[in-house]
Amino acid sequence: MKIGYACTPITTTLRTTRKLTLNNYNENILKDLIKLNLKDLKAILEFNKEKEIYLFRISSDIIPLGSHPINKFDWYNYFKEDLLNIGNFIKINNMRVSMHPGQYTVLNSPIDEVVNKSLKDIEYHCTFLDSLNLDFSHKIIIHIGGVYNNKKLSMERFINNFKKLSTNAQKRLIIENDERNFSIDDVLHISSIINIPVVFDNLHNECHINKNYNIKKIFSQVKKTWKKEDGIMKIHYSQQNPIKKIGSHSITININKFLNYLKEIQNFNVDIMLEVKDKEVSSIKCINTIKEKIYKIEKNNILKEEFDKYKLLITEHDYNFFFKNSSEFLSIIDLYNFIDSFENKLISLENYLFALNKAYKTIYPNMSKREILHFKKLLNTEDFSHFNKAKIYLKKLSVKYNLIELISSYYFSQM
Numbered sequence: 169m170k171i172g173y174a175c176t177p178i179t180t181t182l183r184t185t186r187k188l189t190l191n192n193y194n195e196n197i198l199k200d201l202i203k204l205n206l207k208d209l210k211a212i213l214e215f216n217k218e219k220e221i222y223l224f225r226i227s228s229d230i231i232p233l234g235s236h237p238i239n240k241f242d243w244y245n246y247f248k249e250d251l252l253n254i255g256n257f258i259k260i261n262n263m264r265v266s267m268h269p270g271q272y273t274v275l276n277s278p279i280d281e282v283v284n285k286s287l288k289d290i291e292y293h294c295t296f297l298d299s300l301n302l303d304f305s306h307k308i309i310i311h312i313g314g315v316y317n318n319k320k321l322s323m324e325r326f327i328n329n330f331k332k333l334s335t336n337a338q339k340r341l342i343i344e345n346d347e348r349n350f351s352i353d354d355v356l357h358i359s360s361i362i363n364i365p366v367v368f369d370n371l372h373n374e375c376h377i378n379k380n381y382n383i384k385k386i387f388s389q390v391k392k393t394w395k396k397e398d399g400i401m402k403i404h405y406s407q408q409n410p411i412k413k414i415g416s417h418s419i420t421i422n423i424n425k426f427l428n429y430l431k432e433i434q435n436f437n438v439d440i441m442l443e444v445k446d447k448e449v450s451s452i453k454c455i456n457t458i459k460e461k462i463y464k465i466e467k468n469n470i471l472k473e474e475f476d477k478y479k480l481l482i483t484e485h486d487y488n489f490f491f492k493n494s495s496e497f498l499s500i501i502d503l504y505n506f507i508d509s510f511e512n513k514l515i516s517l518e519n520y521l522f523a524l525n526k527a528y529k530t531i532y533p534n535m536s537k538r539e540i541l542h543f544k545k546l547l548n549t550e551d552f553s554h555f556n557k558a559k560i561y562l563k564k565l566s567v568k569y570n571l572i573e574l575i576s577s578y579y580f581s582q583m
Contacts, residue, residue, distance in 0.1 A: 563583070
């Protein structure tokens with residue numbers, strides 16, 4: 169079982185989302201951006217390996233304007249050596265990557281122009297994965313699209329337009345149930361016609377009006393859509409954010425809810441993509457929990473490391489946590505349960521400011537007089553939102569001065 173997250177880790181400064189606008193298009197700038205994106209992609213994969221995260225979704229922006237007609241640059245061959253190097257790293261370390269085109273990639277649109285752009289966008293994503301010389305277990309995920317007042321015709325359009333894709337793109341594509349238009353039953357029906365895998369999303373299923381709660385039955389049906397060349401069945405897992413609209417992902421993964429879900433699906437071999445705001449933080453949380461709960465691997469150094477990383481974040485909720493010691497927790501799961509107990513609870517201003525000032529003292533020796541004055545100005549208010557701006561400002565300064573202690577902690581992970 170591999171567990172992973174999407175696109176950009178939040179406890180590093182690495183990113184693969186550098187963009188180029190049409191107005192500023194220039195091939196030399198494009199080359200520079202791709203070079204930086206690929207360099208950071210390799211670094212992210214190395215970071216993931218260190219954290220035992222072997223599932224990762226690559227950003228669609230890895231090649232700026234990748235599917236736009238203005239981009240005629242032969243990046244595939246120009247960066248061939250770099251791309252193959254990244255692909256080899258993925259294969260040597262038994263990693264699995266995927267890509268997920270955005271909401272404007274709609275194969276079942278009734279508008280030809282949208283369909284043509286969508287076909288090109290999927291082919292771009294396929295070309296990128298092909299450039300890494302990866303097998304067909306590394307997938308491209310898309311939704312079916314809109315209903316357009318006629319669900320049956322919309323499904324037929326998807327099927328017909330799917331057939332216009334190249335053989336490689338067809339082999340890489342997997343389809344996902346969504347929260348409004350196409351249920352897991354709809355997606356399974358389409359899969360039975362075009363013979364491609366289904367990726368099941370639990371939260372989308374819970375949100376859909378025609379929801380299907382028999383998880384074992386769903387998994388049994390979905391598993392049949394995955395052929396040997398497709399690799400292990402891949403699923404998306406997320407939890408509802410209780411204070412946002414239905415379908416919004418939670419800030420972090422509640423570990424008990426995750427363990428309950430694992431218990432339900434324990435007879436299935438799956439790779440789990442977490443869709444959650446704190447990305448690798450929850451991935452590490454789930455991986456550590458599985459190691460301790462299922463494989464009975466207990467490491468005190470991991471407990472201390474996680475305790476230290478959560479320290480300032482939890483201090484916002486509980487002033488006394490700052491003075492605790494990791495030895496007070498019996499296990500990593502014990503620590504995570506304590507952390508989850510503060511989920512969605514109001515934060516007192518006193519605790520928030522205490523944690524904020526502890527972070528400020530870490531950055532203070534690097535700050536200019538102007539930066540110190542600006543920070544204090546943000547605190548000189550009764551508006552709580554300004555205190556949040558002060559925290560955002562400290563995050564900006566942490567990156568500016570490359571303060572790894574703060575950047576790699578989880579203090580900024582839930583902003």
